[in-house]
Amino acid sequence: MSRMSRAVIDVDGTKRPVPIHGPEAFEGMRAAGRLAALTLDHVTPLVRAGVSTGEIDQAIERFMREHGGIPATIGYPHREQPNNPFPAASCISVNHVVNHGIPSFEKKLKEGDTLNIDVTVILDGWYGDTSRMFIVGRPEKVPVKARRLIKTTYEAMWAGIRAVRPGATLGDVGHAIQKVAEAQGFSVVRDFVGHGIGRVFHDAPEVRHFGKPGEGLRLEPGMFFTIEPMINAGRAGVKILPDGWTTVTRDREPSAQFEHTVGVTEDGVEVFTRSPAGFEQPPYAS
Numbered sequence: 001m002s003r004m005s006r007a008v009i010d011v012d013g014t015k016r017p018v019p020i021h022g023p024e025a026f027e028g029m030r031a032a033g034r035l036a037a038l039t040l041d042h043v044t045p046l047v048r049a050g051v052s053t054g055e056i057d058q059a060i061e062r063f064m065r066e067h068g069g070i071p072a073t074i075g076y077p078h079r080e081q082p083n084n085p086f087p088a089a090s091c092i093s094v095n096h097v098v099n100h101g102i103p104s105f106e107k108k109l110k111e112g113d114t115l116n117i118d119v120t121v122i123l124d125g126w127y128g129d130t131s132r133m134f135i136v137g138r139p140e141k142v143p144v145k146a147r148r149l150i151k152t153t154y155e156a157m158w159a160g161i162r163a164v165r166p167g168a169t170l171g172d173v174g175h176a177i178q179k180v181a182e183a184q185g186f187s188v189v190r191d192f193v194g195h196g197i198g199r200v201f202h203d204a205p206e207v208r209h210f211g212k213p214g215e216g217l218r219l220e221p222g223m224f225f226t227i228e229p230m231i232n233a234g235r236a237g238v239k240i241l242p243d244g245w246t247t248v249t250r251d252r253e254p255s256a257q258f259e260h261t262v263g264v265t266e267d268g269v270e271v272f273t274r275s276p277a278g279f280e281q282p283p284y285a286s
Helices: 021-048 052-067 144-162 170-183
Strands: 003-008 013-023 091-094 097-099 114-123 127-135 195-196 203-207 222-225 230-232 238-240 248-249 255-257 261-263 270-271
Touching: 003 230, 013 021, 013 203, 021 114, 021 127, 021 238, 052 091, 052 114, 091 127, 097 114, 097 230, 114 255, 127 144, 127 203, 127 255, 127 261, 144 222, 144 255, 144 261, 144 270, 170 203, 203 222, 255 270
Parallel strands: none
Antiparallel strands: 003 013, 091 097, 091 114, 097 248, 114 127, 195 203, 195 222, 222 261, 230 255, 238 248, 261 270
């Protein structure tokens, strides 16, 4: 059986079905995850001063379609504004933008900027979702705090991934992330979370990037979800801009995010969205 559902108590106290996937689903997710990662590899050379975020987004859409994929974010519905679907093939969030930055041909990158590029591709019905941080130009032109934030966010994501195994809880995952971030004096964004994924873009369970050991959903082999901590250099507070999508830090301090899609295996975790080029954290040699 490739998929079945089991009712569990999700973190909001409601019963939501958390899909349990079989071997065929793992194959589908490996392919979708690889294409998502390849897409980020492909646009890495474009991340340079003078290039617009719209140009990068255009290259992302072209690459996905040329490789049999569909950009999942184009036309994605807004939960509260039905006439305001997301307009682009990626989210590109620069400096103090936390997430859901809308690419623009007017927004040109400059040396010293930091940015997150978040892509989700649909391949043969499966969703691959991943994001990475990038820096523009020479590393020494990026403020020290921003460089330290990027490194810490990467380490926090991997601390969460390493906590995934059968019998562990989502509280274990969130606690591992929170511990790394707060040890460096940074804040974990509470307003946005990771999510279940598979043949549905956003599914159960909800994956918080903070928590207490032993609390929350107990993990079982066959569960798929994203781990995507958003870490702020200042306070955790965020606000959404009038476009309805772009989220920024309230104190205008920088924010960073990394994201992988993972599956719980019989003895641990499989990461579906590792970079085939080995691009793990910036600066990337392209």
